[in-house]
Amino acid sequence: MKKPVLAAGAATALAAPIGYFIWRYYPRPGPVGNYAVPEPAKAVDLSRYMGRWYEQYRYDASFEEGLEAVTADYSLNRDGSVRVVNQGRKRGPNGKLRKSVGKAKIEDKATNAKLKVSFFGPFYGNYWVLDHGDNYEWSIVGEPSGRYLWVLTRNAKPGAVLLGELEARVRALGYNWSMIHFTRH
Numbered sequence: 001m002k003k004p005v006l007a008a009g010a011a012t013a014l015a016a017p018i019g020y021f022i023w024r025y026y027p028r029p030g031p032v033g034n035y036a037v038p039e040p041a042k043a044v045d046l047s048r049y050m051g052r053w054y055e056q057y058r059y060d061a062s063f064e065e066g067l068e069a070v071t072a073d074y075s076l077n078r079d080g081s082v083r084v085v086n087q088g089r090k091r092g093p094n095g096k097l098r099k100s101v102g103k104a105k106i107e108d109k110a111t112n113a114k115l116k117v118s119f120f121g122p123f124y125g126n127y128w129v130l131d132h133g134d135n136y137e138w139s140i141v142g143e144p145s146g147r148y149l150w151v152l153t154r155n156a157k158p159g160a161v162l163l164g165e166l167e168a169r170v171r172a173l174g175y176n177w178s179m180i181h182f183t184r185h
Contacts, residue, residue, distance in 0.1 A: 034146035040113035053152035
């Protein structure tokens, strides 16, 4: 009689931390903010896309909950994949730093605008560069479900004119502006 009770207790003791880890760290999709995500507008020159980007706007996602001062650093790996380093600060621009390192692989080699990104081992998500500035001074990133959106710039605090143009472009792409989180830097 004791063996089944011990086995059940051991299984519970093992399952509880695994369940918590999945609940805490596995991305949970948010609401759909665009039911007709367009195809990327133009090709991406990967060498020009590399470097530091500052998040200006986003749709909130479980894996970015409470983060401000968010940046993304991209660099090319020797195998043609992209190293991704995302970081942000909890509860404000001066909060505790949280960092994630991942890898992206090119899905659409004709345009380089569709990538698959992984921060969790074998699990990859879509990363589409929907549009970008001619000089790679801004980028709008989404994916086919319409649940995720990021608006990135090369400057942490770009001018009001550029931010207004980006808002207009995001709206033109069909995104629900009322779901936007404004990232503080």
